[in-house]
Amino acid sequence: MAYSENELAARWHQLTAPLVPDAGLRESRFRTLAAAYQGPTRHYHTLQHIENMLKRLDGATLQDAAAVELAVWFHDAVYNALKSDNEARSAALALDFLRASTLAPVRQQRVAFLIARTHDHTQPQPPDDFDLLHFLDADLSILGAPAADYWAYARQVRQEYRLVPELLYRPGRRKVLAKMLAAPVLYHTPALRQELDAQARHNLRAELAAWESGGLVQMGK
Known part of the structure; x- marks a missing residue:
């Protein structure tokens, strides 16, 4: 069963509330992300894609589940089919949001790294980075x-x-x-x-x- 937007919002707040004290910022960023994924140019890279990835990852054993889920939310936040810097710009949006979080800088950079690796799924991947491998596999599950x-x-x-x-x-x-x-x-x-x-x-x-x-x-x- 597909999540409603309210259910996705609840999931977002469950993830981010322990990390970002500013409730207004959390709500504002969710609205920004939802608007991006539901934009008129989006047909596949939508909230449905985010939901599908989250469901795929729910059963995975992850070392840093919060970082992986944050990467899911932000990885296609910027998607312009005519540009080649979507992943870099999406990672920058994630880092901008996470600057207001309690997440350690190394974990913030980890989120950006995960997003960046979606630029080319055919590149060799670190074989022992299981969080990354689960994340990439979920992205390509379609x-x-x-x-x-x-x-x-x-x-x-x-x-x-x-x-x-x-x-x-x-x-x-x-x-x-x-x-x-x-x-x-x-x-x-x-x-x-x-x-x-x-x-x-x-x-x-x-x-x-x-x-x-x-x-x-x-x-x-």
């Missing part, structure tokens, strides 16, 4: 969704890039898909690798094939 959900995601991403003409989007998307398929590891945690890897690779191959033939109109057929 790739291993049932086919209908995956095609909905693919269309939503295309909508977010609607200002990019098909002539440019098609080769760019094909490159992204091929890069992910070439990655030796899509999911770093054993549980998600077993649950999602085969389906994710099937979905990625199917979308790549669609872009190599009829494009978006062929998706899901």
Whole structure:
């Protein structure tokens, strides 16, 4: 069952109340984040994506669950499909908020580090950083969704890039898909690798094939 916005707000305050004494600041920042994730240009990177990640991570054993959850909330706070600095700007927003917190500086930087690592999921990851690996796997869990959900995601991403003409989007998307398929590891945690890897690779191959033939109109057929 999907969370309501009020339930998401309650979860945000449960996380941040022990860290940020200023209730007004906590409420203001939640409203800012909610507005960003519900903006008119958002189709996949929405509050639903945040909710899905939180639910994925609820069952994980994490060393610093608060830092990971903060990274979830902020990791797509800035999302402009035409820019390449979204992760850096999202991390900066997190640090700006956390300056008013009791979180130790090293943990504040940890939140920023987690966000920064979402810039390229195919880069090598520290094998013993289990919090990071759980976080990244949750972010990519949509790739291993049932086919209908995956095609909905693919269309939503295309909508977010609607200002990019098909002539440019098609080769760019094909490159992204091929890069992910070439990655030796899509999911770093054993549980998600077993649950999602085969389906994710099937979905990625199917979308790549669609872009190599009829494009978006062929998706899901």
